[in-house]
Amino acid sequence: MPEITEETVKKIARLANLRMDPDETARFTEHLEKVLEYMRKLNQLDTTGIPQTAHVLPLQNVWREDEVLPGLDRSEALAGAPDVRDDCFRVPRIIE
Amino acid sequence: MDKNYEIVIGLEVHVELATDSKIFCHCPTLFGAPPNTQVCPVCLGLPGSLPVLNRQALVLAMRAALALESTLAEHTKFDRKNYFYPDLPKAYQISQFDQPLALGGSVEIAAPAGPKRIAITRVHMEEDAGKLIHQGAGGRLGTAGSSLVDYNRTGVPLIEIVSEPDLRSADEAYAYLIALKEILQHTGISDCNMEEGSLRCDANISVRLRGEQVLGTKAELKNMNSFKHIRSAIEYEARRQIRVLIEGGQVVQESRLWDEEKDMSYPMRSKEEAHDYRYFPEPDLPVITITAEVREAIRQSLPELPQARRQRFRQKYALNEYNAGVLISSRELADFFESMVDCQAPAQAACNWLTVELLGKLNAEGRRITQSPVSPEHLAELVRMIELGKISGKIGKKVFAEMFQSGRAPEDIVAKQGLSQISDPGVMRKMVDEVLAAHPGPTAEYRNGKTQTLGFLVGRVMQASGGQANPKLVNQILKERLG
Numbered sequence: 001m002p003e004i005t006e007e008t009v010k011k012i013a014r015l016a017n018l019r020m021d022p023d024e025t026a027r028f029t030e031h032l033e034k035v036l037e038y039m040r041k042l043n044q045l046d047t048t049g050i051p052q053t054a055h056v057l058p059l060q061n062v063w064r065e066d067e068v069l070p071g072l073d074r075s076e077a078l079a080g081a082p083d084v085r086d087d088c089f090r091v092p093r094i095i096e
Numbered sequence: 097m098d099k100n101y102e103i104v105i106g107l108e109v110h111v112e113l114a115t116d117s118k119i120f121c122h123c124p125t126l127f128g129a130p131p132n133t134q135v136c137p138v139c140l141g142l143p144g145s146l147p148v149l150n151r152q153a154l155v156l157a158m159r160a161a162l163a164l165e166s167t168l169a170e171h172t173k174f175d176r177k178n179y180f181y182p183d184l185p186k187a188y189q190i191s192q193f194d195q196p197l198a199l200g201g202s203v204e205i206a207a208p209a210g211p212k213r214i215a216i217t218r219v220h221m222e223e224d225a226g227k228l229i230h231q232g233a234g235g236r237l238g239t240a241g242s243s244l245v246d247y248n249r250t251g252v253p254l255i256e257i258v259s260e261p262d263l264r265s266a267d268e269a270y271a272y273l274i275a276l277k278e279i280l281q282h283t284g285i286s287d288c289n290m291e292e293g294s295l296r297c298d299a300n301i302s303v304r305l306r307g308e309q310v311l312g313t314k315a316e317l318k319n320m321n322s323f324k325h326i327r328s329a330i331e332y333e334a335r336r337q338i339r340v341l342i343e344g345g346q347v348v349q350e351s352r353l354w355d356e357e358k359d360m361s362y363p364m365r366s367k368e369e370a371h372d373y374r375y376f377p378e379p380d381l382p383v384i385t386i387t388a389e390v391r392e393a394i395r396q397s398l399p400e401l402p403q404a405r406r407q408r409f410r411q412k413y414a415l416n417e418y419n420a421g422v423l424i425s426s427r428e429l430a431d432f433f434e435s436m437v438d439c440q441a442p443a444q445a446a447c448n449w450l451t452v453e454l455l456g457k458l459n460a461e462g463r464r465i466t467q468s469p470v471s472p473e474h475l476a477e478l479v480r481m482i483e484l485g486k487i488s489g490k491i492g493k494k495v496f497a498e499m500f501q502s503g504r505a506p507e508d509i510v511a512k513q514g515l516s517q518i519s520d521p522g523v524m525r526k527m528v529d530e531v532l533a534a535h536p537g538p539t540a541e542y543r544n545g546k547t548q549t550l551g552f553l554v555g556r557v558m559q560a561s562g563g564q565a566n567p568k569l570v571n572q573i574l575k576e577r578l579g
Contacts, residue, residue, distance in 0.1 A: 015372055017180055054173045054195075054377035062382045066115050066152035069122035071136030077247075078132060080142075087131045088229065088244035091182040 004033040098342065101303045103334040104311055105269050106217075106261035109276060110254050111286045112224070112294040113156040119223050119253035120147030120190065120381075127292040131246035139223075139251035141186030146380050153221065153253035154384065157197055158394045160255050160285045161219045163401060166201030168386050174221070174378040182245050183225040193375040196220035197255075203279065204403055205271040206421075214272050215260035224252040249293075255285075261300065261311065266330040269299065273323050278402040282427045296321045299330055302347070303337045312337070313347040317361060320354055329354040333361055405430060413443035422451050428465045429455075435472035441479040449479050453493070457500050469503040470496075478506040486510070487517050490563050519566045521573065524557075527565065528573050531556045542578050550574060 009029045013020045020028070071077075074087060083090040097103075118125055121138035137145035161168055175193040201216035226247040257276065263269045277295065280286045288295045297320050302312035317333055320326045332354075337347050352361040400408070402424050409420040409430075423430045429450070436446040454470060478499065482492045487510055498509045510516055518524060531553060532539045538549040550571075557570045 015178075015374065055379070055382055057382065059382040060385050063149040063151040063154065064122075066117050066150050067122060068117045068124045071121070071123045071134065072140070074130070074132050077135045077140060085242075085244055088246050089132070089182070091243050091245060093241055093243065 002033045003036055004029055008032070097331075097335060098338050100306055101334075101338045101341070102306045102308075103265055103330075104261045104302050104304065104314075105263035105265075105330060106300040107259045107263065107269060107272060108298040108300070109257045109259075109273070110224075110296045110298075111160070111257065111280055111288065113153050113160075113253040113255060114284060114286050115150055115152045115156065115253055117150055118251035119150050119153045119221070120251055121145075123251065125252050127289075129248055131244075132248065134248040135250070139185075140247055141184075147190065147378075149381060149384075150253060155394065156253075156285050157219070157221045157255045158386070158391075159283055159398060160257070160280060161198035161201070162391075162395050163279050163283045163285070163398055164198075164201040164203060164216050164219060164257065166198035166216055166219050168198050168391050169195060170387075171195060171383055171385055172197050173383045174381045175375045176378050177222075177373045177375055179373055181225075182243060183228050183250070185226070185247060185250065189223060189225065190378055190381070191222035191256075191375075192220035203259075203272060203275050205268065205275045207268050207271050208265070212268070214262045214268075217258040217260050219255055219257050222254050222256060224249050224254050226250040261302075266327045266334070269330055270323055270327045273297065273326065275402075278424065282400075282402045282405070282430075283398060284427075290321055290323070293321050297326055299326065299333075301330060301333045301337070303334055303341065312341075313349050315347065315349065316351045317354055318351050318364065322356070325354060325356050328356075328359060329361060332359065336361070402427075402430075409433075413437065413447075415443065415447055419447050419451065423447065426465065432465055432468075432472050436476040436479070439473050439476035439480075441476035442483055445479045445483060446476065449475055449496070453496055454500075469501075470499050471503075474499060474503075474505050481506060481510065485517060485519065485566060487515060488563060488565075488567065491515050491517070494563075515564060517566045518561055518564050519569055521569065524565060524569055524573050525577070527560055528557055528570070528577050531560055532577060539578065550578075553578075 006025050006029050009020070009025050009032065012032075013025075013028075078084050078087070078089065081089045112125075113119075115125060117123060118139055121136050123134045123136050123139055126134065138147055158168060172192065173195050174190050176188040177191045177193070178188045180187055196218045198219040199217070201219070202213045203216065204211055204213050226245050227249050229244040229246070231242050231244065259272065263272055273295075277288045280295075281288050286294055299317040299320070300314045301317065302314040304310070304312040315333060315337065317326075317329050320329055333352070340347055348363075351364040353364050354361050406420045406424045409415050409423060410417065415423070423433050433446060433450055436450065437443055454468060454475060455465070458465060458468060475496075478492060478496060481487050481495075482489055487495065491510075495506050495509050495515060498504065498513075499506055502509075518527075535553065535556060538552055542549045542553070553574055554567070554570050557574065558565055558567065561570075
């Protein structure tokens, strides 16, 4: 019984701001289902006694001191902006 | 407000932590810099950049959690909260989801009906977003043609403090915010500067019939940054919801914005999936482990909390609730007061001179206590000079005005202007005799038994001395000369 339907893919695409034609939707439905299938295989492993983990690297408590250092000049910061006005990034109206 | 209904409020308060640099990069956090001058590849979300946690932001957040009696997690991590909005250049906010910094806790508030404890749900860390300036008619979201973005604020460290829905009125919500602000300021966690947006608040509001156990449908009022507006907004929203219910309608779960000019709230327009944030662990930031030693060290570093300090001020200095409350309202003010007391100024007089005279003058000029031209040592000295009878209270006010102008020491002013109180009986007798000679009528009346004229004569001597005569001595010598 597949868990990923075309509706799921459409929803994920919408949340990720991706436009997809019907062909792509069908293809990704299949792909994502295959990814899940692999995950189901992992689910068969006995993980009793293994602590939940958010990171695979054996690192913790990595930080820096509270020190100000120069960043980018404004011209550099704005250099990649598609549109600039009044020293700000200009974006289209937010809600249609 | 319809008395059959009960208002239920929970608050989410965002507080800017008092660090020099941002939470994940070295950019400064100064307020008011020209747009996009405090940015770098990390806070602009440029590809290839990596965040590194600011240790001081973590320390301040842990301090806040402990000051709110919240339980610090042994293990905590950051998560990505995904949504598309131009104030967020990475298209996600680094926040905390299922393993927040701290859980539980409570704050005691001065509710209108007496002290009340408000439970805290959680305290977590996150980064602030950028500032949007909406252009077009009205400058409001829905009608804007385009928006300008300033990313200076992006990545400024915040904590979010979430309360349980324990608040039952706009006044309680107000008292809660005051208590929270006092704690955060006293512990040096935040300056809580409202004008600069250092403390912002979302309010979840619902109403239900009294006695009902189930919560009503809530509306969320977003992003308010003035305690007064928050109070008005909650009042308005509760009234609105009660009216909807009385008219047989249903409250819609939605986010609303408060329009402070029109004194009303309106629904935010948002897309339906806006609340599907698809949180997942931030892969660029390793987990944080807080050991018992670190926790205890932070606990030890906490200064006396405002509630305890208020109690101590009342007991040790015999101040009333009102005066203790005024002094505790800011840590700087409370510190100023205690510095005065350390300089041997009597507590009650120190409190009066500080809160009435000095604060009065500072407020009139829109200045804060930290900008006072008069130091605690000098104000204490002035209070002592009055207490010891070196100058009268009236002259004291004159000297104070001069201190406020010049910042000079009171003893210096008194000496230079010859304002010391006249307590020399020889000088005083001469002055009294002159006044008696100049006013033969009242003098005779007094001698004939009309003793009320004494007040008039005292006034004349005081006037003749330019206010510098010691009033006790004037009385004494007048009686001696008249008797």
